Amino acid sequence: MGNEAIARGALEAGVNVAAAYPGTPSSEVIENLAAVAKERNLYVEWSTNEKVAVEVAAAASFSGLRSMCVMKQNGVNVASDFLLHLTASGTRGGIVLVSCEDPGALSSVNEGESRYFARMLEMPLLEPADFQEAKDLTKWAFELSEKIHNIVMLRSVTRMSHASGNVVCGKLPNKIPQARFVYDGPLTDPLTGPVISTPVGLKHKLQQEKLKTAGKLFEKSPFNKYFGPPKPQFLIVTSSACFLYSREALSMLNLQKRVGILKLGCTWPLPEKLLKKYLRLTKNIMIVEEVLPFMEENIKVLAASYPKEIGVKSFYGKIDGTFPSVGELNPDVVAEALAKIMKVKYKTLPASYAQELRKVAAVIPPRDQTFCPGCPHRASFWNINAALKLDGREGFVCGDIGCYAMAALTPAIGFHTVRTLHSMGSGTGLASGFAKLDMFGFEKPVLSVCGDSTFYHAVIPALINAQHNKADITFIVLDNAGTAMTGFQPHPGLTMSAVGETVPAVDIGKICAAIGAKVEVSDPFDLETTTKKLNALLEEKGNPKVLILKQICALSPEKKGKKQYEVKVNEELCLGEDCGCNRLCTRIFRCPALTWDKAKKKAVVDEVICAGCGFCAAICPQGAIIKKEVVAS
């Protein structure tokens, strides 16, 4: 797996400290490092958020150690304020920021692109193009960072991080360095003085020189490589997984002898001399990259800067519409675009294949994105909907990032309660803003939700804002005891660290109470109590009110698949289509473990996938869903 290769590269570089906030597709890097933390004498942590992760890693670098921080694309946005100052102050021990990005937003609510941060914050950017490179470039990134005394960014994508390939491993170093933070030198010496971003003029100048040094090293880097004939008719410039797509496209079209590929592993700053050399070879240049036309823009600026050396080119890329401006690429998309330009025949799959595919697709049952069987979020949103409907003032929920974001992505499973969804922590900030619109005639009650991990990540400032500015919001913490969406990484609310040590838990309720909010706790599986509490909070006017809905995730390793209840439908009590319930359990509640027996026209519990939460027993108007407590044997 690409993320394993990145972790291995870090180990081979002798990384000492690694910090991260989980986020798909990045999480496995830290998980792999955590697994060998003891053995390799590493400090590994799940940080509260990405900004803190970079800060923790930077402290190690300032002390002469090698460190790494890992995040998904939008994590770089969170970390960017610190990064702006860090790239100016410079670093000491090798430090690498790994950003695993998600073109096509397979498991994100954005198609963020962090490569622009490298240009904007003036730090070097590396992009591995296969699994071996994922390891080797990571290792080299540490060396580069130490050479230029600045942080280096390494960008991966889902198809690199989550795909697998062969990697030849290198040796693991065996020295335990001593952490030493030197700060007695002059203010103007970043290596012995205090580590600060001022004097700004001096440090900024230094930073730019470092970048130039990186650019020079890039000219000779083996990670930038040309594949193809000496005199190609057409040149592809590409990086990352797009290199693999481009190679496959060439072989599909049998164009290897006519088209060359310049694969860049170092994409900012551009290795100018190298590019000049290859751009000269042909008139037609195609840039293959995902998300935004980062390389394309930079290459065009380069070509415009050196017209005599490079000549007039025809560029094909995202800007002229050769490639779609959103979504992932794949070999087919590249081949199709290339075939059109090169006027060669591109044989897509035969029509009969498509027909067969449609036939097969027709028998596959449609699968909506949904909450798992026994998911406490389904119960929580059921409660929220009931409370909002009973309240009757058309209140709504500002959503946040976690599994519960699905309540916004697939409105039916959130029972149409969630109406906004943005970045982590923003739900409560938005709610705080909505609540202050009362002076403009805005009267709807405003709720926000967030998960436990998200609470620590970015919600606390928003809650303080609501409290201090007397924003009348009802804030619900969907506390399922873990960072469930990314694979149960521990967070500050738990007593376990990334490497399995016992650590103190930070209590959400106490934080909210200390801020001054009224705090209630309820079990979302207790329908009556929860709805009652929520309605009482909604009716209370004034400051923020907090309801913590505590129920462990159905998939949590802590549950070990144990059922609290055996749940069955009593077929005699279930009136099926005669009930008047209009299949509430399978049409509206839609727990995947509840199915509709078309022959019998009655509800059935799928015992295999039922998690035994027993919540559905409370919603059946006929009392036909029977739950029986499982006695531990």
Added chain:
Amino acid sequence: MAKRLSSQKLLKNNVLDAQLCTGCGACVSLCPYQAIYNDRTVQLHYCDLTDGKCHAYCPRTPTDFESLRELLFDTKDLTPEIGAVKAYYLTRAADSEIRSVAQHGGTVTALMELALNEGMIDAAIVSSGNQEYLRYGTVAADKNTLCKNAGVKFTVSPMAAAFNQFTRHEKGNAGVVAAPCQALALAKMKLNQDKNEAKRINQLQFVIGLYCGWALSAEKFSELLAKKYIRMDAIRRMDIPAGKNILELHTANGIREIPLDEAQACTREACNYCIDSTAEYADVSVGAARFAGTTEEQRGWNQLIVRTRKGIELIDLAAKKGFLEIKDAPQESLRDLKKAALEKKKTALANITRKSGSAKNLLYLDNRDVLLRRILGV
């Protein structure tokens, strides 16, 4: 082909959003989609069924009044002003204990006690004064509970929901005390031909209707009370003493008075479009024996209209067993009642026409209805 709107959507468009909902609860406790909360009828989830019972039983959806009257009454008893009249009396409870807790003559409480004692019913579904029970009525099975819940409530108790709730859980027979809109809802249930439904609806033995001029919106009324620093839960009894134009609130700290026009400003919007002040679709209807020319002697009595055969049986039994004192009502009493009822009908019809914007569109009523045409004077 245009898709038929679901019953739930029709209810929402034509009743709830149109502010015609009386809060009777006929659409509640039949399914998990409708609920009553703080005096409001609430739709919890989307239901796509057509021909739903929620729509069929609602007193503010179109009704086949002709069939309904045929089913319940003798045609010869029908009057345009106050519906079917078999007999008309002044009555009061024989039991002085009941009279002491009653608003007027204690007739309703006495009749319910009788029905329970005689085994006609297993439960009397009466309005509860308890604010906690805004969502339901109360099921009384003995005199004590009956007496505790005696007295007029000026806000709505969803009695039809209470009946639905009762039949969902209990097998026994019930008598229901109902406001006019609620009596109509319960009557509409009897038109349902479905076998399972019929079994449930047959648990309803009789309906004692209450005269009703208007009901207070709990929301508006509690706002008014809050302004006057009166706690809703401190109110033990309410009354409108004759000729004083005030609403009396009996609280633990003595009697508080609210000018009647202030209280009436809190009237439920739906009440403005109601043409029934005497609970025309009940088996018997009961009100205060108060009209112009009320003598001191008549204070403490009820007027009672007997409408159906079942009503006759009940009153005959009450007389025989000595539960009610019954006397003939003076003729002017009936005349005054009809006059007042007609006034209410005309005002409501004018309001309906204003709301719909056309005399041809009477919302939930039918302008081809024979009795209505006589009132409309066409």
